[in-house]
Amino acid sequence: MPPQTLVANNLSNKEVETTSRGASVEFRALSKNYGSFEALRSFDLSIRSGEFLTLLGPSGSGKTTTLMLLAGFEFPSSGQVLIGDQDVSRVPSWRRDQGIVFQSYSLFPHMTIGQNLAFPLETRGLQKHEVAEKTKEALQMVRLDSFADRYPSQLSGGQQQRVALARALVADPPLLLMDEPLGALDKNLREEMQIEIKHIQQRMRLTVLYVTHDQEEALTMSDRIVVMNEGQIQQIGVPEELYERPRTRFVAEFFGDVNILPGRISGGRFEAADNAFGLPVQALEGEACGALRPEKIAIQEGAEGGRKMPGWAVVPGEVIDVIYLGQMCRYVVRSGGTDYIVKTMVSPGVARHAKGGTVTLSWDAADFVLLQ
Numbered sequence: 001m002p003p004q005t006l007v008a009n010n011l012s013n014k015e016v017e018t019t020s021r022g023a024s025v026e027f028r029a030l031s032k033n034y035g036s037f038e039a040l041r042s043f044d045l046s047i048r049s050g051e052f053l054t055l056l057g058p059s060g061s062g063k064t065t066t067l068m069l070l071a072g073f074e075f076p077s078s079g080q081v082l083i084g085d086q087d088v089s090r091v092p093s094w095r096r097d098q099g100i101v102f103q104s105y106s107l108f109p110h111m112t113i114g115q116n117l118a119f120p121l122e123t124r125g126l127q128k129h130e131v132a133e134k135t136k137e138a139l140q141m142v143r144l145d146s147f148a149d150r151y152p153s154q155l156s157g158g159q160q161q162r163v164a165l166a167r168a169l170v171a172d173p174p175l176l177l178m179d180e181p182l183g184a185l186d187k188n189l190r191e192e193m194q195i196e197i198k199h200i201q202q203r204m205r206l207t208v209l210y211v212t213h214d215q216e217e218a219l220t221m222s223d224r225i226v227v228m229n230e231g232q233i234q235q236i237g238v239p240e241e242l243y244e245r246p247r248t249r250f251v252a253e254f255f256g257d258v259n260i261l262p263g264r265i266s267g268g269r270f271e272a273a274d275n276a277f278g279l280p281v282q283a284l285e286g287e288a289c290g291a292l293r294p295e296k297i298a299i300q301e302g303a304e305g306g307r308k309m310p311g312w313a314v315v316p317g318e319v320i321d322v323i324y325l326g327q328m329c330r331y332v333v334r335s336g337g338t339d340y341i342v343k344t345m346v347s348p349g350v351a352r353h354a355k356g357g358t359v360t361l362s363w364d365a366a367d368f369v370l371l372q
């Protein structure tokens with residue numbers, strides 16, 4: 001679809017007009033209460049034009065509530081929602097220029113795929129030939145142009161979701177909201193669609209607010225991720241930052257396996273509480289806790305291995321569990337009072353460490369992240 005050439009000029013009846021590129025979004029001190037329950041608490045966030053921003057968090061953390069407030073299906077209890085520089089806090093959904101895709105495809109079952117796509121254009125009063133052209137372009141974009149005359153029930157789940165995406169984009173909105181759109185698809189199809197959606201977003205320079213509880217999906221697709229818990233932001237950052245430099249235990253644990261190591265800081269060193277290692281750190285004295293990703297730990301056979309270099313921790317241990325994961329091997333190594341999770345790539349010609357064997361673990365202080 002040629003970007004930014006669709007419907008845009010037919011939005012004169014809309015209260016919310018946006019530029020031809022992705023719209024910027026701002027949430028200012030946004031709160032949403034359901035009775036006495038605070039689903040969202042003083043939420044501040046800016047989404048840049050053309051940014052793919054993901055809300056990530058466990059069930060009930062307030063992701064959908066945030067999306068609903070941006071969609072105009074819900075109104076805030078206090079605070080503001082801005083699209084571009086317009087305050088839309090009280091503007092209903094039908095007056096906002098945006099595409100929305102939910103987990104359920106919500107296609108009209110009695111309409112063909114072509115008619116499903118044409119519907120939002122016809123309600124905007126487009127000419128017949130424009131409707132036909134834009135419908136065709138949108139179906140080409142999701143590689144379903146030969147399916148225009150079929151009915152939704154004649155399509156697979158993945159195909160139906162691609163139609164739902166095409167329908168959300170057919171009127172060329174500057175903003176796309178997606179709530180767990182791939183939740184009903186199997187793993188392979190989900191991964192394929194993640195890449196497809198990302199390509200479309202980049203090509204159209206769309207602003208996307210995406211909701212998921214799947215951390216891999218968030219890492220794959222997002223420019224930035226907002227980790228939420230109990231209606232509040234835990235941390236905002238680019239994927240690498242959240243994975244490699246989590247600020248809290250909650251964020252560290254949300255992105256998969258991590259070793260949480262308690263200890264004490266004294267004289268510019270972190271001394272582990274229940275294991276014999278110390279690392280140089282720059283932090284205030286006192287009780288502390290660090291996070292170490294399993295793939296940052298080197299594992300070597302025997303008790304005398306390890307990278308004995310300045311700034312590295314070295315501990316011997318016993319392998320108590322080995323799981324083969326295909327590309328990786330996941331070990332649990334007991335050392336002192338700590339069970340370390342260690343992940344290494346499975347490489348040709350490299351023997352795996354056996355359960356019950358003695359190994360040495362080592363890691364760089366730079367990969368050890370002190371948590372707040």
Ligand SMILES: Nc1ncnc2c1ncn2[C@@H]1O[C@H](COP(=O)(O)OP(=O)(O)OP(=O)(O)O)[C@@H](O)[C@H]1O
Nearest residue numbers: 034037039057058059060061062063064065066213
């Ligand atoms: N209409 C409502 N009435 C009362 N409580 C609500 C309503 N909608 C949401 N909530 C509550 O607000 C909290 C946040 O819900 P929300 O749907 O935003 O979470 P979520 O992070 O999207 O979760 P999930 O991943 O399960 O969809 C939840 O505790 C939920 O029960």
